[in-house]
Amino acid sequence: MKIKKNIPLIDQHDKFGFWGGKFGGSFIPETLKKPVEDLTNEFKKLRKDQKFIKKRDFYFKNYVGSPTSFTKLENLSSYLNGAQIWTKVVSEANGGAHKIYNATVHALICKAMGKKYIIGDTGAGYAGKMLSMAAKKFGLKCKIFMGAKDMKRQKPNCDAIRKNGAEIVPVYSGSQTLVDAVSECMRYWVSNCDNTHMCVGSTVGPNIFVKICGWSTAQISRELKNQLKRKFKKIPKKLKLINCVGGGSSAYGFWSEFIDYNKKHVELIGVEAGGPKKSLLHAAPLSRNAKIGVLHGAASYVCQDKEGQIHETESISAGLDYPGVSPIHCFLKDTKRARYTYATDEEALDAYQLVTKFEKLSPSLEPSHAFAEAIKIAPKLSKDTIIIVNSCGDAKKDRDILRERLGKD
Amino acid sequence: MKNLLINDSFETAKKENRPALLTYTVAGDYTKKKSLEILKSISDYADICELGFPHNTPIADGGQIQTSSYRAIKNGIKINDVFSIVSNFKKSKKNKPIILMGYYNMVYQYNEDKFISMCKKAKVDGLIIVDLPYPENKIFSSKCKKNNINFIQLISPTTSKSRLRKIINDSHDMIYYISMLSTTGGKLKVSAKEIIKQYQKIKNQNKSKNVVIGFGITEKTIKSLKKADGLVVGSAICKEITRSIKKRQNAVTNVNNLVKKLKNKIK
Numbered sequence: 008m009k010i011k012k013n014i015p016l017i018d019q020h021d022k023f024g025f026w027g028g029k030f031g032g033s034f035i036p037e038t039l040k041k042p043v044e045d046l047t048n049e050f051k052k053l054r055k056d057q058k059f060i061k062k063r064d065f066y067f068k069n070y071v072g073s074p075t076s077f078t079k080l081e082n083l084s085s086y087l088n089g090a091q092i093w094t095k096v097v098s099e100a101n102g103g104a105h106k107i108y109n110a111t112v113h114a115l116i117c118k119a120m121g122k123k124y125i126i127g128d129t130g131a132g133y134a135g136k137m138l139s140m141a142a143k144k145f146g147l148k149c150k151i152f153m154g155a156k157d158m159k160r161q162k163p164n165c166d167a168i169r170k171n172g173a174e175i176v177p178v179y180s181g182s183q184t185l186v187d188a189v190s191e192c193m194r195y196w197v198s199n200c201d202n203t204h205m206c207v208g209s210t211v212g213p214n215i216f217v218k219i220c221g222w223s224t225a226q227i228s229r230e231l232k233n234q235l236k237r238k239f240k241k242i243p244k245k246l247k248l249i250n251c252v253g254g255g256s257s258a259y260g261f262w263s264e265f266i267d268y269n270k271k272h273v274e275l276i277g278v279e280a281g282g283p284k285k286s287l288l289h290a291a292p293l294s295r296n297a298k299i300g301v302l303h304g305a306a307s308y309v310c311q312d313k314e315g316q317i318h319e320t321e322s323i324s325a326g327l328d329y330p331g332v333s334p335i336h337c338f339l340k341d342t343k344r345a346r347y348t349y350a351t352d353e354e355a356l357d358a359y360q361l362v363t364k365f366e367k368l369s370p371s372l373e374p375s376h377a378f379a380e381a382i383k384i385a386p387k388l389s390k391d392t393i394i395i396v397n398s399c400g401d402a403k404k405d406r407d408i409l410r411e412r413l414g415k416d
Numbered sequence: 417m418k419n420l421l422i423n424d425s426f427e428t429a430k431k432e433n434r435p436a437l438l439t440y441t442v443a444g445d446y447t448k449k450k451s452l453e454i455l456k457s458i459s460d461y462a463d464i465c466e467l468g469f470p471h472n473t474p475i476a477d478g479g480q481i482q483t484s485s486y487r488a489i490k491n492g493i494k495i496n497d498v499f500s501i502v503s504n505f506k507k508s509k510k511n512k513p514i515i516l517m518g519y520y521n522m523v524y525q526y527n528e529d530k531f532i533s534m535c536k537k538a539k540v541d542g543l544i545i546v547d548l549p550y551p552e553n554k555i556f557s558s559k560c561k562k563n564n565i566n567f568i569q570l571i572s573p574t575t576s577k578s579r580l581r582k583i584i585n586d587s588h589d590m591i592y593y594i595s596m597l598s599t600t601g602g603k604l605k606v607s608a609k610e611i612i613k614q615y616q617k618i619k620n621q622n623k624s625k626n627v628v629i630g631f632g633i634t635e636k637t638i639k640s641l642k643k644a645d646g647l648v649v650g651s652a653i654c655k656e657i658t659r660s661i662k663k664r665q666n667a668v669t670n671v672n673n674l675v676k677k678l679k680n681k682i683k
Binding site: 033180186193198301302 | 471472473474475476477478482486489494495519520521522524525526546547548549550552569570571572573574575576579594597598599602
């Protein structure tokens with residue numbers, strides 16, 4: 008299993024859609040074969056269409072607000088007294104997280120295909136919020152599927168979704184979190200694929216959805232590469248890119264331009280959700296050695312039991328609370344190009360407190376997992392090491408959880 | 417190589433000038449013992465019994481079958497129990513074909529080859545894997561064929577003409593036509609005439625294949641689709657089990673009555 012150079016990772020799959028011969032694919036019911044094939048052909052056409060690229064870039068700049076800023080966290084760096092900590096504040100993007108890139112592209116594709124309805128899943132509520140924004144912007148009718156448990160813990164995003172005129176469909180089956188929301192969304196698509204476009208909120212699901220999402224979030228690393236060159240004149244010699252990983256869309260977007268570099272030059276570190284310290288449950292299939300399984304139309308490392316029933320997961324962060332992970336990250340893990348670890352709920356909360364104490368930055372609980380790893384390794388590293396954390400979400404949505412756990416706003 | 421039991425069932429139905437009746441129940445719903453009892457009891461009227469091995473993340477099942485599946489999983493059903501239900505069933509009903517139906521991850525975790533050999537041992541006659549479409553299923557389906565197990569291909573209203581031809585070429589004796597764009601148990605939103613028209617297109621490709629229609633078939637709709645080689649009723653049965661449990665009635669008797677009524681409608 009080997010990564011090829013000069014080819015985007017999203018395109019390094021075989022004819023059945025598998026990365027490294029075993030991750031990904033399209034395990035879908037017959038009914039979805041045709042809509043998935045149509046979408047695959049449409050995307051193949053559009054990504055080569057200069058007019059479409061221009062449109063995408065126009066909306067990325069004028070609607071999403073690219074580029075998001077890249078800045079050094081001076082106080083945190085001095086406090087940790089080791090590697091320099093930098094951040095790319097992707098949460099500055101319209102709506103407050105990286106999910107807007109994928110949502111915008113899906114809305115544009117939906118329009119191009121002449122469909123009037125768009126549906127999507129959401130965990131933390133960001134994918135749903137952004138899709139509802141994009142739907143409103145482009146005049147599409149939108150339904151968001153969300154687990155009932157997530158609706159309670161991420162209320163601010165639910166309010167935003169409804170304000171944008173989208174309908175939230177609460178999902179009461181199973182663990183009532185993201186995994187069930189994705190299942191329900193796919194089931195809805197099975198029944199309505201003739202007039203409805205489906206957006207999968209991360210780099211998961213059948214092959215084509217991994218590709219579209221990765222293609223969209225890759226904007227983050229294109230910006231970062233330019234910003235690095237401007238700041239440092241070249242790509243720094245000791246660079247570490249740390250990103251949280253749930254489905255893995257923000258991590259892939261943050262890394263895609265840097266995958267061809269040697270790992271000693273640019274190290275890629277993914278941080279999964281380790282769950283509560285004292286709980287056996289987690290959402291960390293990569294770093295806690297889950298087996299390969301098939302979930303939501305793709306093969307990946309999946310938290311599951313011996314029989315193949317999908318495990319319930321547990322994490323303070325709804326956006327990372329997912330038993331599977333992108334096939335692309337499985338591929339990066341098995342080729343050893345990226346390293347994956349996890350942070351517990353408590354570590355993420357500590358990191359959140361430390362970052363907000365020293366900096367004018369309020370990362371949501373998802374990137375707080377990435378900050379936890381940065382804080383852990385920075386003191387042991389040389390001062391010329393550059394750590395960049397993707398602060399891919401804003402903590403506004405976590406208001407209730409933070410108040411409950413930390414006793415403050 | 418033909419699976420004799422499945423073929424014979426269709427032959428018998430044809431001789432009686434009616435479609436074969438296929439039932440779907442979930443193994444372990446609502447206990448291991450009860451699901452075997454239900455299976456035995458409905459096989460008096462059903463020509464072929466489909467038995468689901470439940471998965472907790474089903475992407476093509478509607479509410480009724482989800483409820484049955486969750487109930488079965490909660491009551492501790494394991495894959496090996498599913499095989500032992502089939503074995504037990506076959507002890508008293510050795511001529512009644514059984515088709516197992518489920519999602520690929522369960523097969524994958526069990527190991528494809530081991531799964532097929534267990535099917536053979538338990539005398540399973542056919543397999544439907546909902547999320548293993550053509551052409552991804554080519555290797556698995558040929559393994560099934562070698563072991564005299566029918567791998568049943570699905571065809572949907574969205575299946576293109578060229579794809580249809582390829583799937584039929586690669587299919588075994590039986591083909592499953594999904595009546596409409598829906599998960600299982602949806603309300604029939606297409607006219608019976610339209611469904612039969614699509615069904616006929618499949619038949620015209622190869623008359624020797626037995627084509628059954630499923631999804632959305634209930635007591636109310638079953639008669640209108642009588643022309644088909646076979647008709648599958650699943651969600652309506654699962655719903656009856658749920659209803660019986662709620663009302664504290666005997667699910668075995670109630671389901672038996674329902675299947676008897678279904679059979680009478682197509683006689």
